[in-house]
Amino acid sequence: MTLRLPPRRVLIALLATIVVLTPIVFFWVRSLVPNDLSPMAMGYADYGGGPESEHLHHGEDVSELTGPPSQKPDVAVELVARKERFDIPGRGPMDGFTLNHTSPGPRIVAQQGDLIQVTLHNDNVADGVTLHWHGVDVPNAEDGVAGVTQDAIKPGQSFVYRFLAKDAGTYWYHSHQVSHEQVQKGLYGVLIVQPRxxxxxxxxxxxxxxxxxxxxxxxxxxxxxxxxxxxxxxxxxxxxxxxxxxxxxxxxxxxxxxxxxxxxxxxxxxxxxxxxxxxxxxxxxxxxxxxxxxxxxxxxxxxxxxxxxxxxxxxxxDLLSYGSPQAIGFDPAKATRVFRYDIGRRIGFFDGKPGLRWWTINGHQYPDVPMFVVSEGDIVRMTIKNTSGQVHPMHLHGHHLVVLSRNGVKATGSPWWTDSLNVEDKETYEVAFVADNPGIWMDHCHNLPHAAQGLVTHLMYTGVTTKFHLGGGTDNQPE
Known part of the structure; x- marks a missing residue:
């Protein structure tokens, strides 16, 4: 014998289902990352208390912000990226990615002031590749971020990077296309300027x-x-x-x-x-x-x-108090832009996938996150606060930051200049820098799976735009 609900009860059940599912569908749809997304259309502009600009979406393209275009390079390197099997001495073979058949890739060494030219060829890496010069404040077009400063280099293609080695120091390079996979599996190398x-x-x-x-x-x-x-x-x-x-x-x-x-x-x-x-x-x-x-x-x-x-x-x-004080060359108290970068987590969807804890920036999920807008010459202060439950190594491309305080305790040692700052859970850092390198620069967590899950935004200069897109026909995936 089949029991049938009265029509009124069926209607109530349907209405209840709609009431429950409607907000879920709404948040699911809202979480989807567009397949063809311009960095210029991401999120919302945060001017940090500075003047709002009509030139945010009009001006020089990042591809014009290059290193010296015709000068003969002092250091010229050819790198070929491959997906292949290679050997780890002391452990054995593994499947991954190489540069010139090795991982790490060839060590690049330059003298301060040298013009470095690196030609990257993609042999067979299906997703495409780029090279980012981690910690080197290169011109924006040389930064190697797929979908922001260039398109990913597809199999059979090549790309030439040219930049001056202005600052002596210890640096490294790595792919910035599907980087949470490609870096871990071998696409990285060392760059030393002014070796000893x-x-x-x-x-x-x-x-x-x-x-x-x-x-x-x-x-x-x-x-x-x-x-x-x-x-x-x-x-x-x-x-x-x-x-x-x-x-x-x-x-x-x-x-x-x-x-x-x-x-x-x-x-x-x-x-x-x-x-x-x-x-x-x-x-x-x-x-x-x-x-x-x-x-x-x-x-x-x-x-x-x-x-x-x-x-x-x-x-x-404690790097906050190690060494002795020294002038930093600008006055953070005269900041013209003041930003906050609050890292949190919340239950919901990310790109259509449900999860208990997705990353947020100032309460927003990628790609609806703040774009920090500056103009060349601005003095910038930023407070980075982490309440997410995990540690985050925060990395701003194209700039070095000086640490002013941690958890309200002022820096008293040598100026702590950094481009990769370890921010533990329940920590708050105040940092400052001068906006002296025009472009569109990623500002993200360098735990690369976190970045792939949306812990990424940009520092955007007024008067600079980009023609490159994330996803779409180029399938640029910077994280």
Whole structure:
């Protein structure tokens, strides 16, 4: 016997279903990221209290903001990106991506002031590739961000990057197309400007849960270059890495490519290298020393013979008070633009996918996030606050920031210039910089899966536009 609901009860049930489903459908539709999206049409303009401009969407295209177009390069490099199987010494073969058949790719070395020219060829990387010069304040057209400063380089295509090595320091390069996959699987390399005879490079990268140093697994050893070594630590992973020295004291002599003023000796402490960040250490090497790299079996030993083996120190070097004060060249109290960058999470949808905790910026989800608008010459202050429950390594392209305070405590040491800032949960940083590099610049979390999930926005200069789009026929996917 079949029971049938009275028509009135059926109607009430249908109405109740509609009431429940309507807001869900609304938020699902609203979460969809357009398939063909211009950065110029993203989100909403945040002028930071400065003048609103009629020229936000009119002016010079980013493709015109190039390095020297005709000067003969001092350093010329040809790189070929491939998807292929390669070997990790100490561990074995893996499937991933290479540059000139190696991962990490060839080390690029230049003198300060050199014109660097890198020609990138894509052999067979189906999604396309680019190269971003992490920490190098290049002209905007050379920044290597698919959908913002160029189109992804498809198989069989090439692209030429040209920029001056203005600032000495430790940098790295990596793909900025589907970067949460391509970087992790091998498309990265080291860039050093103004190398020193005592350099020791330690680029740390994790391939499918295998942590390596300079592409090799386990204890790795290098010869002592002299009585001291400048150890250039580069963290290419998605999370922070603790580093320390067993067998000697050390000094922190540079952060993200900028020298520390009057560094002092450190003993029994670790230093935090944030994701994407670089820390240079000065280490005495008259006896063998071991560089701890986040724990685990992969370490770097400098010198011949047995090196001490220790454990990760509990105490950490506080970069807010390390070193001695020095003039920074501008007055943050005279800021012409003041922004906030509040990182949170909320339940809902992202690009049609349901989730318990999606990232937000100032309460908004990508792509409806604030676009921070500046004009050339502005002094900019920004407060970065994290209440999301996870740590975020925040990376602004094209600029270096100086840290003014953390959790209300003012900086008292050497000016802490950074391009990759580790912001822990419940931390608040105040930073400042001068808007001196026109363009459209990504400002995102360098835990690359977080960026792929929408923790990304842009710093946009008035009078600069872009013709490039995310998605669409070019299928640009910068994260």
């Amino acid at each position: 005879p005592d350099d020791v490079i330690a680029v740390v990268h994790t391939y499918d849960k295998v942590r390596t140093v300079n592409g090799e697994y386990g204890e790795r050893r290098v010869a002592a270059p002299g009585p001291t070594a400048r150890v250039r630590l580069i963290n290419t992973d998605n999370g922070p890495m603790a580093a320390w020295v067993d067998g000697a004291s050390y000094k922190v002599v540079a952060i993200d490519g900028t020298d520390v003023n009057a560094p002092t000796e450190v003993s029994g402490k670790k230093v935090l290298v944030t994701a994407g960040g670089r820390i240079d250490l000065e280490v005495p090497t008259s006896k063998p020393v071991r560089i701890g790299l986040g724990g685990g079996p992969t370490t770097l030993v400098i010198g011949a013979g047995d090196a001490p083996t220790g454990t990760e120190p509990r105490d950490e070097v």
